[in-house]
Amino acid sequence: MVKMTGAKAIVEALKRQKVKHIFGIPGGATLDLYDVLYSSGLRIILARHEQGAAHMADGYARISGVPGVCTATSGPGGTNLVTGIATAYMDSSPIIALTGQVNSQAVNSSYVIGRDAFQEADIIGITTPITKHNFQVKKACDIPSVLKEAFYIASTGRPGPVVIDLPKNTQKESAEMDFSSPIKIRGYNPTYNPHPVQVRRAVELLCKAERPIMLAGGGVISSNASHEAVKLAESILMPVTTTLMGKGVIPENHSLALGLLGMHGSIEANKLIHEADVLLNVGARFSDRTTGTLDDFCPDAKIIHIDIDTAEIGKNFKVDLPIVADAKSALKEISKQVTQKMIRKETSVWFDRIQQFKEQYKDLLIKEGGLKPPKLMVELRKLVPNNTIVSTGVGQNQMWAALYFKAIEPRTFITSGGLGTMGFGLPAALGAKVARPDVPVINIDGDGSFRMTEQELATSLLEDIPVIVIILNNSMLGMVAQWQRLFYGRRYASSELKDSPDFVKLAEAYGVNGIRVGSVKEFIKAVKKGLSNDVTTVIDVPISPEEDVWPMVPAGAGLRDVIWTSKEKKRG
């Protein structure tokens, strides 16, 4: 037991969790916390909007694998975090959001919770559906245990965001603090180890399979199981397709890598998964963007589903063999038994078919001439080392990056997959760079997405967090425009952004580098310059507003109906 103020206890608890960085913006209800942070030795990164702070913490968490911490004041500070918290929730990213709150007990007759005080918002009520759990601290002395539990909840089982609401008086008050009390959460006990019977059944299915496919999701990344996934795939020559969240599980230049599955997945993955006789889904949740219409999804396959979250089993799709477990332990065990049971496959008809498919569609959509996003992504891959981290905005830019920038290592590609939050790219890149200052971080963005959090360029400059921003600038809300072009008779309702503003001047106004490129050659030069710059570089790449993302599975269609030109859509 040691006596200190609540604010000091928060910082002490953060240090005990080995937190080194906090992203946030101070305000009236967090003055006490910030006053302690000021001389705490922790690095406080001042964001320019709380949404940015939450995405930074999220980017940090996705890269480092440990919870990212963000903070905001009461009321609008907290509500501005909401989009970032929801983003982390949908992608199972562990962040801790510390929010200030008005006094919970009257101090000098000032207003208290529940009386609509200045900058009061019910952040607990607001964030309940978008957090794994949330806490409101009632007494200062609860702070050590609340923080301990929050980090434990955020980072174990299926990770997710946790909000801690801190009434101003609990930060100010002094109390006897006990940092050594054990964690006790009676209603929470995640299952890590797979059931041996289920594992044995999975092994039997996989060993008998003639055309197995693995679908790897974000769960494989968060349990650091990429190595195990690839090992299993190699031993039975099982191709691996990934969800957007699973990108990087298998090096995308691997002979077994099929690329992305789903609405904007690769032709190979979408067509071949239809032929599978066993589908091993590891840590993916059969989301609508991944499966296409469920009536036509893997009709002939036995489905094995490994997920740490029981509620994901059977939520979207009925499976034949559920395994509730951590991806790493499950894959390890399955792999071990598969190797005991059969000799490593060196070749198979299925493997040959996959290679033939890959060869057939290789480079099909990577057109030369002009500034075509697929080509730019391929060039970018050649320019940067394998450990380079890429973040994206949402929309066409995201799909181009996901399809054509091949991720080679896990935790090198971060994107808002579930919620689809425009504006994720730049702040997430900054968070990533803080987590990995030693590697280049590139935000591949669109002009629409970028503008939603562009003010974080100021954060990047003043906090000395240099990244590269590539704006695939079609002067449109590109994905909206693509749908309007394809399905709404080219009626561009509110989707034209019309070259506004000038991104080079904008970058310069923020004190960072701005470069506009007009050719692939200039693009390469600009990226090289960006890599050697010690401040952020914004590369504005004007592309045609008519550019579409291909391939595409039209809404309501099955994956095998993937199309890759607009002519085909008209034919169909």
Added chain:
Amino acid sequence: MTNNQTYILSFIVENKPGVLYQISNMFRRRSFNIESLTVGPTENEDFARMTITVKGNENTIEQLTKQTNKLMDVIKVTILDKKNTVMREIALIKIFTADSKTRSEVIQYVDVFRGHIVDVSLDSLIVEMTGDSNKINAFIDLSRPFGIKELARTGITALTRGRRVIKK
């Protein structure tokens, strides 16, 4: 699949503020309508028991229990087997009794249903009726011709029969 079967779910939860909100919010978010809800402390004051009746089918109810089970403050969710469960509900019914003849008629019915008269005034009386929902519905139907002035029902509370207990 139809959504018309009634399920009775028993929740053992942490007995603290905000838990009801978390659970009801989960019902709302996953588009379930709570038919009735009762809540109160268990034999151990640390925990509360919530009994919630809800309409759904096997799949949707399974999903609902899994989602609610994920909440930190939910210790255990059980779908009660109606055949093997004691279910009780209390209704308070204020019935219009125009004259002494109707009054004695109502009192007779209350007797048959083994209810209690808990309040009497000149032109009305309050009946307390305990039982399963069918019994209460039957009594309400019977009382309607007299004129029901007010009605309050608690919703179902339930326990599994025999030695089995829900482990906490």
